[in-house]
Structures are given as C-alpha cells and as structure tokens.
Amino acid sequence: MPEIHLLVIDPTGLHARPAAKFVQLASRFASRIVIRHADREADAKSLSGVLGLTLRPSTEITVSAEGPDALAALEALKEELTPYVTPLIPESVQLVKGELPA
C-alpha cells in the first residue's frame, strides 16, 4: 500500500481549516485513505477522525491509500498540505516502498 511520511510544521499543528481541506480533498478519491500518528489512526475522509488525532506541531504522520487512485490521492493530499507539513523521507524513496495498484 503506498504511503507518505510527513512532518507537521505549522506552528499550531493540523488545525481545523487545513484538516477540513484535507478531508474534503480525500473524499474526492475512491481509495481508502488512512492518516496515522503513533499508534492512532483515522479515516482521512472523516473530520472528527482527523481532528481527533489532535496533531501537534512537529509530529510525524503517515498517510496511506489503498485503491484504484491511491497514488493520485497521496500526490494531491501532499500538495494540499504543503503549507502545513513537509515530507520526512524523499519522495522517490517513499514511492518505491509503495506498491503500484494493479
């Protein structure tokens, strides 16, 4: 399953507005998209789930996607979150780790 690792850099964490934009964007894709932090995870299409992770600044998150448009979804989400997060591992390495959809 392809995934991207991100570091929250916004000084207020992943707050309501970016979280809402994240959920709105994730909902446009058919893939199942999960956002994980430490041992907790949330459905990226649920605002209560994403806000419930209460992501502070400087926390690491992993976003994974499974489905026909998984790679496109991750690319779009990374772009959308750009002002708030930064990739932790170079993208080329991350995508090698993921499997291409059948």
Next chain:
Amino acid sequence: MSLVLISHSRLLGEGLRDMVSQVAGPEVQVAVAAGTEDGRLGTSAPLIVGAIRTALAGGPAGAADGVLVLLDLGSAALSLEIALEDLTQLERSRVRVSEAPLVEGAVLAAVQASLGATLEATYEAAADAATMSKLPRA
C-alpha cells in the same frame, strides 16, 4: 444540505456561522436564529421558523435536500419545538435536529455537507462531535 444554528446569543450565532463558513467553505448554506427579535439573549420560535425556511429554500444552486438544526442550551429546544410545529409536513420531513454540541457539531456537519453528503450522513457527522477528542494527547 443546509444548516440552521440556534443560539441564545446573536453574537455567538453569527460568529459561529463565520467560523463554519471559513472551515467548510462558502458553498454550505448556514442560516442563523440567534437572540430575540429585539436583540436580547434568548431564542425566538418565529426567528427559528424563518431560518429553517431560508435554509430549506437553499442557495443559488436550488432548494436544500435537507436541513440539519443545531442548538445551544435549555429553552432553545422549547422554542425549536414550537417552531417545528409551524412547519408543513413536507417541510418537517426535510429537517433533522442534532443533539451535538453546537460549535463542534456545526463544524463537523458543515464539512460533511460540503462533501455533498445526505442529511443522514451530515447528522451522523455532527453526532461524532460528542466523542471527538479535543486536547492533544502526550
């Protein structure tokens, strides 16, 4: 999907509408019935009926499929009860009332509505507000 926010305070209602629109985007229509007709703290059944009808009428995109009503405290529920009796059966069938806490519920509902969700899905999203964790965990 449109929302109706009922509060005892006009400032609270208007402020929440502002916040909800910024988080969810401007396409979700939010009507407010907050304070009394003469601007005091309180709720008013006629203002609530007006807000629900405004919400039902929808925006430029046409009438709303459904309206989710969220309210703050105490007698807001009594005023709402009176207001609901004023609606026609057809109007009433497109309205659902949420038990969710007002601020969190309104934000969650508005974002869900912005995804093109049904009244049922929007109601469920608002209900999540009661159990959503708020403080960051260590």
